[in-house]
Every structure is written in C-alpha cells, then in structure tokens.
Amino acid sequence: xxxxxxxxxxxxxxCDEYHQINDYLKNQINPKEQEFLTEATxxxxxxxxxxxxxx
Amino acid sequence: xxxxDMTQTIQFDPNGLKFKIFxxxxxxxxxxxxxxTNGEDPLSVQEYYENYILSGKSDTNEVKYxxxxxxxxxxxFSIDLTRLYAEQPELIPQxxxxxxxxxxxxxxxxALLIKKIGIDQRYRCFGIGKYIMLFxxxxxxxxxxxxxxxxxxxxxxxxxxxxxxFPKYQFNFTGxxxxxxxxxxxxx
Numbered sequence: 001x002x003x004x005x006x007x008x009x010x011x012x013x014x015c016d017e018y019h020q021i022n023d024y025l026k027n028q029i030n031p032k033e034q035e036f037l038t039e040a041t042x043x044x045x046x047x048x049x050x051x052x053x054x055x
Numbered sequence: 056x057x058x059x060d061m062t063q064t065i066q067f068d069p070n071g072l073k074f075k076i077f078x079x080x081x082x083x084x085x086x087x088x089x090x091x092t093n094g095e096d097p098l099s100v101q102e103y104y105e106n107y108i109l110s111g112k113s114d115t116n117e118v119k120y121x122x123x124x125x126x127x128x129x130x131x132f133s134i135d136l137t138r139l140y141a142e143q144p145e146l147i148p149q150x151x152x153x154x155x156x157x158x159x160x161x162x163x164x165x166a167l168l169i170k171k172i173g174i175d176q177r178y179r180c181f182g183i184g185k186y187i188m189l190f191x192x193x194x195x196x197x198x199x200x201x202x203x204x205x206x207x208x209x210x211x212x213x214x215x216x217x218x219x220x221f222p223k224y225q226f227n228f229t230g231x232x233x234x235x236x237x238x239x240x241x242x243x
Contacts, residue, residue, distance in 0.1 A: 005198050008117070017237060018139065020230065021208075022164070037242060043186065047072065048197070
C-alpha cells in the first residue's frame with residue numbers, strides 16, 4: 001500500500017482557493033463530518049480486500 | 056449476468072460493489088459512456104477512460120481503481136497523493152520547519168487527490184459517487200499513519216458541487232467564478 005501511494009504531484013492553487021481550504025482546515029471538525037469519516041472507515045475496511053488482482 | 060437495464064425503481068445494493076486496482080493484464084473493460092447526459096465531457100473523463108483504461112495502457116503515475124457492480128464494469132476513479140501550494144507564496148507569510156520566518160516558504164498541505172471519477176451513464180443516481188467518496192476517504196485515513204494527509208479533494212463542476220457533493224456529502228468547494236471548482240473534505 002505504501003509503495004502505491006507516494007506523493008507524486010504538486011498543485012498550485014490561486015490564493016483565494018488556498019485561503020478557503022486553509023481556513024476550512026482551521027475549523028473544528030463537525031459532527032456530520034465525523035459521522036461521514038466513521039462511515040468511510042467502515043466502508044473501506046469492508047471493501048479494501050476487493051482491491052486485489054482478481055477479475 | 057445481471058441486467059444493465061437498471062432503472063431507479065430497482066434498489067441498488069452497495070454490497071454488490073467491488074473496487075479493484077486496475078491491472079491492464081487482467082481487467083479488460085468494455086466501452087462505457089461516461090459523458091454527461093447532454094453529451095458533454097467537461098472534466099475529460101471519457102477521454103481519460105479511452106486513453107488509459109480502455110486501451111489497456113497504464114502509463115500514468117496515479118493509482119487507478121475500476122469498479123464492478125456484481126458482474127458489470129460500471130466505473131473507475133484515479134487517485135494520487137499531492138501537495139497543495141498557493142500560486143503566490145509571498146502573500147502568505149509562513150515559517151519553515153526550523154521556525155525561521157521566510158515569506159517565500161510554504162508548508163504544503165498534503166491531500167489525496169481524486170483525479171478522475173467516471174460512472175457509467177446507466178448507473179447514475181444510485182449514489183455510487185458517495186461510495187467512491189467513502190472508499191477514498193477511508194483509504195486516505197488508512198494510509199495516513201503519520202497524519203500528513205489533511206484532505207480529500209477533487210475537481211468537479213460547480214453545478215455538481217452545489218447540487219450533490221456539498222448538500223449530500225458535505226464536501227466544501229472553492230468559490231471561484233469558473234465552471235470548475237475544487238471540492239474538498241478533511242480527514243484526520
């Protein structure tokens with residue numbers, strides 16, 4: 001997994017976009033986001049083993 | 056073989072979804088229509104599919120997943136880890152890792168970038184986009200042992216961001232004036 005996922009690219013955002021994203025990251029995570037991430041973890045764990053080479 | 060003439064009246068079973076890392080030697084996918092229903096392809100999804108998946112070539116750096124619903128190939132997405140910078144770093148005062156203030160230095164924000172998402176026209180409106188977002192967000196958390204990845208993000212149309220990704224899945228999006236926007240959500 002770690003070999004597959006290494007940082008390979010850079011994206012240069014315009015300043016407004018960059019600020020919007022960084023301002024968002026400064027905010028506390030809200031309950032809906034928390035709920036989504038919990039669901040995401042469960043969904044990924046259930047499906048991660050699909051990701052082999054089988055047809 | 057499951058019928059592909061699905062309608063929205065048929066209940067979609069997310070347990071039928073399978074996400075496979077694309078292997079051109081093993082996975083031969085059919086021609087699939089990924090364009091918008093009006094025939095447009097503003098995010099070049101069809102072009103990407105035909106050049107890098109349908110052709111069996113895999114000469115891009117990003118990781119490509121292909122999606123099955125029971126026996127049918129219904130979509131794909133490609134992902135990469137990326138660093139986000141501002142185009143004009145002098146406008147954003149930053150400190151480097153040693154604490155020295157240097158107006159030209161930027162600490163990049165690391166993100167899981169979903170480069171392309173394609174869902175077969177016939178399988179739209181079943182919420183498959185949500186399952187792709189769940190998979191990618193779960194994956195980002197699973198590989199984020201050192202907590203460097205802060206976001207999942209992707210480029211989409213402003214229309215889709217407004218109608219689907221924000222209201223249904225709480226993906227924020229950049230407020231640019233163009234047709235395309237960045238949609239993003241934090242992970243931790």
